[in-house]
Amino acid sequence: MSDDLNFYDTVIIGGGPAGISAAMHLVFHHRKIIIVDRQTSPMNFYTNPVRNYLGVRPLAAGVGILRKMRNEVKESGVTVAVQNVVDIQGEFPEFEVHVEPVAGEKRNTILNAKTLVFATGVARKHPLVNGDWRGWLPFAGKDNISYYCPDCEGPLTFGKDVLVVNAGSVNSALHVARQIRPFARRVRIFMTDDAYSPFLAQYREILEESEFEWSNGVIEKVIVQEPGEHQQLVTTRGEILQCNHFFVALIAVPRSELAVKIGVEVDKRGNIITDHRGKTSVEGVWAAGDVRPITQSIAMAVGTGNYAGIMINQFLLQ
Numbered sequence: 283m284s285d286d287l288n289f290y291d292t293v294i295i296g297g298g299p300a301g302i303s304a305a306m307h308l309v310f311h312h313r314k315i316i317i318v319d320r321q322t323s324p325m326n327f328y329t330n331p332v333r334n335y336l337g338v339r340p341l342a343a344g345v346g347i348l349r350k351m352r353n354e355v356k357e358s359g360v361t362v363a364v365q366n367v368v369d370i371q372g373e374f375p376e377f378e379v380h381v382e383p384v385a386g387e388k389r390n391t392i393l394n395a396k397t398l399v400f401a402t403g404v405a406r407k408h409p410l411v412n413g414d415w416r417g418w419l420p421f422a423g424k425d426n427i428s429y430y431c432p433d434c435e436g437p438l439t440f441g442k443d444v445l446v447v448n449a450g451s452v453n454s455a456l457h458v459a460r461q462i463r464p465f466a467r468r469v470r471i472f473m474t475d476d477a478y479s480p481f482l483a484q485y486r487e488i489l490e491e492s493e494f495e496w497s498n499g500v501i502e503k504v505i506v507q508e509p510g511e512h513q514q515l516v517t518t519r520g521e522i523l524q525c526n527h528f529f530v531a532l533i534a535v536p537r538s539e540l541a542v543k544i545g546v547e548v549d550k551r552g553n554i555i556t557d558h559r560g561k562t563s564v565e566g567v568w569a570a571g572d573v574r575p576i577t578q579s580i581a582m583a584v585g586t587g588n589y590a591g592i593m594i595n596q597f598l599l600q
């Protein structure tokens with residue numbers, strides 16, 4: 283075991299809204315905790331105003347909300363280490379969490395903890411442009427250009443012509459299209475041939491029978507002439523699809539591989555299975571936020587993080 287300085291009641295892996303929320307409760311109850319976060323929460327990047335989380339107006343951009351949460355947790359005395367958790371070993375009450383700096387010299391440090399929280403979120407796969415996901419990044423989550431979450435953003439397509447750009451399965455494309463149909467003037471689906479989930483022959487039939495116009499191909503270029511009014515997706519076959527907004531039907535991969543390594547049960551998608559309090563199948567290990575099989579939203583992340591924090595504190599009292 284390393285020295286006492288590196289011994290924590292709880293190591294929280296992930297510093298998005300779920301991890302921060304768990305930390306706020308635990309530090310309030312004088313628990314010695316640390317958040318380890320490599321800072322790839324979508325809230326670090328996306329610039330769309332958030333309309334479905336209370337108490338933040340007029341501050342509304344995801345990045346502003348996360349910054350405020352992060353400042354509050356730091357002011358409460360919690361260390362937020364900008365590092366990557368690369369391995370976990372041991373079991374309750376002596377987990378070993380191996381961390382590496384995100385940048386610079388790679389030097390492993392070991393943090394010891396009685397309990398763990400996985401608040402690691404999901405990795406969202408963007409559509410490929412010319413075979414490269416980075417080609418989509420300039421448009422990802424930009425207000426009036428491309429939306430991602432039908433629950434949070436669907437109504438913003440009211441009266442608009444929307445192209446659902448599929449990066450996942452036919453089911454995710456149809457799910458998104460059906461969620462925005464009550465609002466949008468026109469909804470078409472564009473199936474990318476290089477999606478992360480392969481386009482199977484039977485999908486063609488499903489799409490033909492659906493209520494939506496659809497086409498498929500490979501994206502060569504995206505042209506945004508006037509956000510929210512006029513944008514174009516150009517395929518390698520030279521087709522030009524024009525619309526007011528793109529809506530990405532994405533694939534989300536839960537970041538649960540380290541949890542699986544220590545024996546935590548996951549469902550068939552890889553989401554961490556918990557009881558309603560956030561307790562996993564492994565003693566001393568909790569999960570909160572998007573990594574659980576729940577609706578991906580800031581409110582759910584904060585709520586499940588808070589519940590995990592409360593339960594861990596009670597567990598440690600026993």
Ligand SMILES: Cc1cc2nc3c(=O)[nH]c(=O)nc-3n(C[C@H](O)[C@H](O)[C@H](O)COP(=O)(O)OP(=O)(O)OC[C@H]3O[C@@H](n4cnc5c(N)ncnc54)[C@H](O)[C@@H]3O)c2cc1C
Nearest residue numbers: 296298299300320321322323367403423571572578579580
């Ligand atoms: C474009 C877009 C728009 C959205 N709009 C809205 C909206 O309007 N309203 C709304 O409610 N929700 C919205 N969401 C969803 C919302 O952002 C998520 O539900 C929320 O961020 C989930 O919080 P989380 O803490 O569970 O996970 P995340 O925010 O994903 O945080 C997880 C953190 O864990 C870190 N991490 C993972 N693995 C490791 C590791 N091994 N070591 C160290 N750190 C690690 C990651 O770097 C990341 O910072 C949107 C999402 C996207 C992508």
